[in-house]
Amino acid sequence: MEKNFSSLAEVQAEIQLLKVKEFQQKELIKEQLSSPSAIFHAVSSLFKSGNTNQPLGKNLLNQDMITNLARVGIPLIMNGFLFKRSGFIAKMLITFLSQKAAKNVTSNAVSGAIDKVHGLIKNFMGPKKKRAPVRDYGIPPDSESF
Structure with missing residues (x-):
């Protein structure tokens, strides 16, 4: 512009x-x-889902397993460990916001993130140097080892 x-x-x-x-x-x-x-x-209107014609049960069943686990796991971890001593209203807000964020967690997003981390680790470690193969001719026949 x-x-x-x-x-x-x-x-x-x-x-x-x-x-x-x-x-x-x-x-x-x-x-x-x-x-x-x-x-x-x-x-x-900020909190309505995109497809309001479907009931909640069908909407939940159409999501993949990782999304459903994230909808349960994220609030549990945040409220149980990170915000252990917070009040009821804070826990309620955290649960609500984490439920909204869990909709974006899909199996494709998780596998993409894992692939990116794998690529970063692979680049960080650098290419592995190949060692020259050690030639082993065995024990020579005239050696003193019995």
């Missing part, structure tokens, strides 16, 4: 245009959040 300006008048016109757009957006936000029900609707 880079624009090239050839004169000061063009720059000032662009500044005025952006100020008008900012004012229009502020008015739109004020209009959308004018009543408590509008605020509640705006906040609740």
Whole structure:
């Protein structure tokens, strides 16, 4: 969105245009959040899933096993170990946010992360140097070993 300006008048016109757009957006936000029900609707729309036509049970069954394990494991680990002494509201928020984050954990994402870590470790260790094979001719027949 880079624009090239050839004169000061063009720059000032662009500044005025952006100020008008900012004012229009502020008015739109004020209009959308004018009543408590509008605020509640705006906040609740953030937490709705993408497909609201399906019941919750079907939505959970369509996810892979790693996603379902993450939905249980992430809140358990965070509340049980990391935020052990936090209050009820904090644990509730942590559980809610970790449930939202667990939707992004899929088997493809986990396998991709494991592949990236494997590649980093492989690059960090460097290529293995091949040693020259040791030629073993066995024990010579005239040796003093019996």
